[in-house]
Amino acid sequence: MASRIDDLTRSQQTLEQEKQGWAADGEKWAVEKSSWEEERANWAAEKQSWAAEREMWAAVKAARERENGESDEGRRELEQRLGALSAQLAAAEAAKAEAEAAKAAAEAARAEAEVAKAAAEAARAEAEAARAEAEKTLEGKKGESDQATRVAAKAAACLAELQKSLTQAQVDLAQAHSTLQEKEEQVQAREGEVREVRQELEAVKERLEALEVELEAATQQLKKAAEEQQLRSELEASASAAAASAALAASAASDASGVEAGEGVGSRVDQLEARVEALLGEVASAERAKAEVEGKLASAGRENARLEDLASTKEAEAKSMFLQLSQLKADNASLSSDLAGATDKVHELVAKNRRMDKDVVTAAAEAALREQEQGGGGAGGGWSSLALVTVGVGAAVGGVAVMKFMGPRA
Numbered sequence: 001m002a003s004r005i006d007d008l009t010r011s012q013q014t015l016e017q018e019k020q021g022w023a024a025d026g027e028k029w030a031v032e033k034s035s036w037e038e039e040r041a042n043w044a045a046e047k048q049s050w051a052a053e054r055e056m057w058a059a060v061k062a063a064r065e066r067e068n069g070e071s072d073e074g075r076r077e078l079e080q081r082l083g084a085l086s087a088q089l090a091a092a093e094a095a096k097a098e099a100e101a102a103k104a105a106a107e108a109a110r111a112e113a114e115v116a117k118a119a120a121e122a123a124r125a126e127a128e129a130a131r132a133e134a135e136k137t138l139e140g141k142k143g144e145s146d147q148a149t150r151v152a153a154k155a156a157a158c159l160a161e162l163q164k165s166l167t168q169a170q171v172d173l174a175q176a177h178s179t180l181q182e183k184e185e186q187v188q189a190r191e192g193e194v195r196e197v198r199q200e201l202e203a204v205k206e207r208l209e210a211l212e213v214e215l216e217a218a219t220q221q222l223k224k225a226a227e228e229q230q231l232r233s234e235l236e237a238s239a240s241a242a243a244a245s246a247a248l249a250a251s252a253a254s255d256a257s258g259v260e261a262g263e264g265v266g267s268r269v270d271q272l273e274a275r276v277e278a279l280l281g282e283v284a285s286a287e288r289a290k291a292e293v294e295g296k297l298a299s300a301g302r303e304n305a306r307l308e309d310l311a312s313t314k315e316a317e318a319k320s321m322f323l324q325l326s327q328l329k330a331d332n333a334s335l336s337s338d339l340a341g342a343t344d345k346v347h348e349l350v351a352k353n354r355r356m357d358k359d360v361v362t363a364a365a366e367a368a369l370r371e372q373e374q375g376g377g378g379a380g381g382g383w384s385s386l387a388l389v390t391v392g393v394g395a396a397v398g399g400v401a402v403m404k405f406m407g408p409r410a
Helices: 002-065 072-140 146-257 259-328 330-373 378-409
Strands: none
Touching: 002 072, 002 259, 146 259
């Protein structure tokens, strides 16, 4: 009877160890669930980073389209917008860093799951030892009690179920590890593409700045050539007048003094002709310089067109990259609707800005005309007031529109 009680006690201990193993498996699955939730948060941060990159490319495209015809004030507005987009990109990078930290926490949780798995393995080993001991005891006393036999069978079934659960847990853990490695490789590949696109964007911006400097220098040279052209015209007029005076003097001297005086005047005429030829040479040199400047301007225009083509190519590459990313993430389709909403908002603000400019100019013109009709200072004063009010108020309205547009994004 005492041996039977001992057998039942050992069977109960075995069942308690199995329960501990099941509890460890439950904790491990909870940790795995937390790891997957953190992985989802990581992908959400990655999505925000790509949204910022896409918006930055949209801003660069708008800057390319408005590069040639906009004023210095418009260029400053674009630079402010690029700065705001850079700040958004920095915020996205910070969110990405937080996602990386969450991924590191997931790695730590997975390590804890490995520890829990090791504890479950130890519990299983203890259960195996208890089962072996119980089987030895039951083999010696098989005929004493049918109850002991049923308990042993139940313990064996429980151990088999535990072994099956442990095997499935090992398979799931291996799959999770493989999936995590694939996600890490995808993240690294996207980071490399982002770095390459950012480097190409910086190179294009530097080239555009250099092109602006070259255009400024070419403009100065063109002004200098125009001044030289004006000087050439004045020199030609002076040379023509000098030639006419020399011819007149030669004719008068020939009539008055004869052949000897004519020879002296002829020498003077030769000197004047030499001076005229020298002046014509200088004029030709100025024309060549002007042609060279015009050639540089044409070259600068071609370079600008090439840079615009390069920007279009980079934009196409960026679109292709976004399409590939949308194939990997099904929920990225919402980015297109967000971008369309932002574009509509930009168009709405631009239209509103134009309407406000038109209204302000109309009001300023009416005020200036009323001031002129009331005797405010003559036609010249009225038009001067109109010009000053139009320029000042138009600049103020443009600044307010830009602040409204940049405010939510900054």
